Amino acid sequence: MNPAIAKLQHITQKHERLIIGLMSGTSLDGLDIALCQISGAGHASKIKLLHFITMPFESDFRNRIRTIFAKRTIDQQVFSGLHAQIGQVHAQLVLKALDEWGIAPENIDCIASHGQTVYHAPISLTHDETYPNSTLQIGDGDHIAVKTGIITLSDFRQKHIAAGGEGAPLAAYGDYLLFGHPTETRILLNIGGISNFTYIPSKDLNQQTYATDLGPGNTLMNQYMHMHYGKEMDENAETASLGKINQLLLNQLMEEPFLNLDFPKTTGPELFNIKYFEEILAKTELSSLSPEDIMATLNAFTAQSITQAIQRAIQSIKNFKIYVSGGGLHNPLLMKQLKEAFPHALLSFEHLGINPDAKEACLFAILSNETLVGSPANVTQIHNAPAVCMGKISLPY
Incomplete structure (x- = not known):
């Protein structure tokens, strides 16, 4: 068995998990990093926020994102490069935060990365039925997983759309x-x-x-x-x-x-x-x-x-x-x-009981926990929202 798969199996059997939630919103001010201790699943979920920090983005990096953010016409090379670069930058910031907290990466069970939204295009907004509902968050999960050595769940919104939703809000x-x-x-x-x-x-x-x-x-x-x-x-x-x-x-x-x-x-x-x-x-x-x-x-x-x-x-x-x-x-x-x-x-x-600045990052940690140990049956009572577990899993090796 691939050792990363074996580790993933071990994580799902633990009583509680250490999960880092990452959130970078449309304000582009920085990366919210929340280290959460989570036990249980569904309505039995318990979350404790252990550490939280917002790592500011450098102005050059922020301005690069702005060249493609919410724009219909973009430079494809910049777009492709940013998909990898955002993943690498987010990984660097996670490692920096862990170093400041005195925590080794190998002690973290997984990372839940929202990514950077660059375009949101449900039909209700575009009024164009040529294409299905779509949304795009970049910052590749494989880059985060490989650079940090931590199993990473990312790209949460795609399952929501695939199951009939609009990808937001989650x-x-x-x-x-x-x-x-x-x-x-x-x-x-x-x-x-x-x-x-x-x-x-x-x-x-x-x-x-x-x-x-x-x-x-x-x-x-x-x-x-x-x-x-x-x-x-x-x-x-x-x-x-x-x-x-x-x-x-x-x-x-x-x-x-x-x-x-x-x-x-x-x-x-x-x-x-x-x-x-x-x-x-x-x-x-x-x-x-x-x-x-x-x-x-x-x-x-x-x-x-x-x-x-x-x-x-x-x-x-x-x-x-x-x-x-x-x-x-x-x-x-x-x-x-x-x-x-x-x-x-x-x-x-x-x-x-949760730092209001950390709330969104914590929620993605919860979503990843549901994917690891929960069930779609836990969220069947949410109006007009598909009952799914979300997030693609990237292994570090």
Whole structure:
């Protein structure tokens, strides 16, 4: 037997596993690395976050990704090279993190790598039935496995699409297994580049869990800041806080048809990008607005689209809480607006026992654990989501 196969078999028989979850989102700020201790499977899953770090990307590497990110026309050589390079860079960052934590790679059971999304193209977004639903995350799992010496699971979204889904969002699977509550309905809100939530009804409501994208999270604000200020983000909402919301522009943004589609739905920077925003800006003849007013309005657009979506989800439900994770949690202006909309319900994801910045990386560790020791039967009660175990397995030798 291949010794890596024998090791894989041994891992599946352990009482608990040490799994590293990796997440690099559409903000391209860096690689989230979460070392998780996981036992059990399905609803019996238990997760403990042992270590977490975000390793920032070098600006040259980030800019290379931008040349192909969410673009329909790209340089194929750059694309092919980045598929390998992202895998190598992620592996280097994992080894660096392990060295800082004083942990030998051979003590890690596996890596769960989300990869870097470069294009998301469900038919509901492209409106082109020539091709099936598709999504693409690069950063080859074999490169990670060989360079780290650790068995790697990657490319999770393809199984979801192959089984009839749209490839996103995948958060429902881990959220459903870990965070259900008998009497409290929970909205697990993640504000990354795109905002999304998982709706987990209390057990007495007799409803199904679902996950859905909502609209822009940080992506429009980040893209505008990068284009006009050369900055990756509006840190602490300093620019947006200096401006005033332009109601005409906000109203026009809120007319986006995607916002009114039924749940669940999925989107990405392929729709919500700077070109999209500039077209709306020109349409409203507001191109002379100050950057501060534009950022204040984009901030309000994110807040209002999230608020509208949550209000649709909860309707007449009284006992609900909203637990927030993702980069948007660090935007004080955005959080102030959401707190005004839900004064008694909005909480940090930390209240559920996990660092909110680590949540997405932890969820992919859970997905890999399900592939190793779980079963599709564990996730049959998620609305409009195929019951599958996800992730391709790459052996290091």
